[in-house]
Amino acid sequence: MHIIEGAGAWTAPREGANDWVEQLRVPNMSVGTYCIPAGGLDNQSPHTEDEIYVVTAGRARIVTPDSTAEVSPGSVIFVPAGEEHRFDDVTEDLTLLVVFSPAYGSRTGRSADPG
Template sequence: MGRGLGRAATDVGHDAQSPHTEDEVHVVTAGRAKIETPGRTDEVGPGAVIFVPAGEEHRFTEVAEVLVLLMVFGPAYGSRSPKSSRSGAESAYVAKCSIRRS
């Protein structure tokens, strides 16, 4: 399993990432944006949990506030070859939950 912390500034412009060979889970800890996948567009903000299956096109757009993401990749990032990703096996989805700050 891989993990990371990502940030996208409001002036990010075009998110040019290409599909990854691993499943991804992003947890939005701060900021607001939209995530676009082939079948849908969702608004995301603090508390959003985003699942993107391996091989699915996706990008963040309309970043209205600096977007801070906790990212988890499975298996570890870069460990699968592009031929072994499961493109099309599942669809991306967004779940909303609350983040409590103490």
């Protein structure tokens, strides 16, 4: 067992940036927190891993090529590997608990910022 301290908690990003912190990494999954300040831009690229977002704070819209949805605390979003997606119209500081499976970057050799 491992308690993941700080997962899903807001961390103020440096000015003009978003913040990604990986808090757990094992071969078959990784867990981290992604924070986007109100009015911020999400410029992430599609990932090679499946991904689940759990909104722990804030409000925004998630946009994919096929749909758009409003998200708020308690929203759970599944994004399959390779699907383009971004958070748009961030009206309140957005905090996302993120689970990648397998671990982020394990299919490409990357392990840095997924944003």
